[in-house]
Amino acid sequence: MSRSTYGNPRSKCYHHKYYKDLLKSLDLPDIHFHQLRNTYATILLKNSFNSKGVSHLLGHAKEIISVDVYGDTQEIIEDCLDVLEPFIEEVIPKE
Numbered sequence: 051m052s053r054s055t056y057g058n059p060r061s062k063c064y065h066h067k068y069y070k071d072l073l074k075s076l077d078l079p080d081i082h083f084h085q086l087r088n089t090y091a092t093i094l095l096k097n098s099f100n101s102k103g104v105s106h107l108l109g110h111a112k113e114i115i116s117v118d119v120y121g122d123t124q125e126i127i128e129d130c131l132d133v134l135e136p137f138i139e140e141v142i143p144k145e
Contacts, residue, residue, distance in 0.1 A: 091120040093138060 069083055087108070094104045095117070105116040
């Protein structure tokens with residue numbers, strides 16, 4: 051969690067302006083940050099990452115929440131996997 055110079059938690063929208071400016075400067079589509087979180091979780095589960103670890107990364111209290119919410123979208127991801135595959139290969143380290 052990001053904190054102010056006084057040690058207080060920052061508001062949810064503190065980074066929003068910087069995020070939107072970054073998207074614009076990179077000529078990326080104007081997408082909601084939460085959509086990135088959804089995509090991230092789905093890609094991790096699709097690539098057989100440990101569901102308990104994914105749940106921990108997302109801050110869910112129980113593993114089943116992550117699996118129920120993001121695990122059922124595999125058919126959707128299959129349709130666009132050809133487009134996502136180059137990005138996945140770029141960010142996931144080779145073994």
